[in-house]
Amino acid sequence: MKNEYIPQLSTVREVIKHTALEYTFRMEFDHAEIVKPGQFFEISLPKYGEAPISVSGIGADTVDFTIRRVGKVTNEIFENYVGDKLFIRGPYGNGFDIENYKGKELVVIAGGTGLSPIKGVVDYFAAHTDENISTTLIAGFKDPDSVLFRDDFKFWKENINVIQSVDRAPEDYTGPVGMVTKYIPDLKFTDISNASFICVGPPIMIKFVVKAILELGVKEEQIWVSHERKMCCGLGKCGHCRVGSTYICLDGPVFNYVDGKKLID
């Protein structure tokens, strides 16, 4: 019988520094083909313990994890672990099913590191523009220095509609400034009943984004959300992620809003 708690040692192939605080660790993983965007791994950061981290990219034999430094200790570890190894176990959770968004007018709305779980979906439709009608990404960051995945944004901007906004910026900043919700009422559709929405971010952001989407006259089943919770085990055992009779780590973290709206902490 397999011991699901034992992590495997994985080599850090590459470290991509987005901001002073957020790095992407590209880690070796032999079974990358089974990993879906929106799934997560438990990653052991020495002296920090295990943390659930969403997959932010899937390669041929690698998976990406975008990790935020949380304090002095992790700062140091970040530096020390470049070119080294980390313990990982996963993938866990249901993840996004690309099939749900094929042939649709897809709108993806994400805030900050909330971009990680849906990055795989955006990557897919930016590379396969013929498989859906349109893709729009509305990505919000705190300020211009907090923008993640800068290189990916270049590629996305060439292939899909991208609104990259910051909550606040210095006066000489020329890009869009404002909360992601600001852009939702102006979205244009050829057939709104064929639109799909994905929303990922902190609970408070999901609340306001979904409200704005529903005001467009969209049905609840056209909206998908990914929930973030404390996940100590990823295995349906530790209990921390449970909401009502739902275990976010097993039944989620991705939910159609029809089910997702019933999840009240």
Added chain:
Amino acid sequence: MGYQFTKAEANALFQQWKERYDVYAPMLMKGEGCFSDTDIVRYGQPDTLEDIEWAKKSDYSFKEVLLSINQTLFYFTEDKTIVPNPPKKEILIFLRACDMHALTRLDDVYLKNGFEDIYYRQVREMTHFVLMGCTQSCETGFCVSMGTNKADTYDGYVKLDGETVLMDLPMAELAEGAKAEELAVTPDYVTENFEKVTLPKNLTNECFTDDIWKEFGSRCIACGRCNFACPTCTCYTMQDIFYNDNPKNGERRRVWASCQVDGYTVIAGGYDCRKNQSDRMRFKVLHKISDHEKRFGHTMCVGCGRCEAICPEYISYITLINRLAEKEG
């Protein structure tokens, strides 16, 4: 097969069990209660049948034998993990009917919810259960209301009856070498408790906004005792320990966690999904009487009454549930 022994014969058999098994049973621990000079009944390893506390219900349950409060999952060095050896000796646990039912709730979470938990599976397979009958109801239990007053899946049943000891030993290994008069023995069980509970039957998310959660929850001091005493609470938190003399080596443990205590739902970045005690109280109670049932077909709560008895703030779980049911009319 039922047996009648003298006390001496029964203790001789018990010694045989002790050779073969690690035997755990409720024992009265003097002066170890929550308040100074109070006693507590909790699980220990008795030397004789008389060492077992037969009259009082244990304040903490048998679950700590299967799920230790603080369990090492593995040791790690920079590039290796080493799993501790599973227990070698088989285990025998003395427990009551409500607790036999609680065992199925532990199984739900550890064996039936996603992957099987290997640590639980290993110890569970090595553990056998001896039922202690109940001739009269304990003070706070409501097993009759919950349908957990009778248990029939035991491996053994033992009853001290004056100078004689009655046993039913369906597991052949327990009866090995038993020389005694054979007769039919059926376990004692209660058919009425002091406490009666009516479960609300039509709970929906609408009850979330009821003032009742605030009424009970605002008194909670988030000590977590209700969870630690409950035989069906299974939550834990992962914890990494590093050794001072060699900070690259350490161990990963899991330690019991409580949904009533701060930090249980705090995610990276510090956001707390369930911040106030009223919501935590609602979360706990609904899990016990309804949410677990939606997933596994029976309530998590088995009506042992331990949470009722242990709360230092005298928050009555029983009153809370009955009030919820009353409101439904």
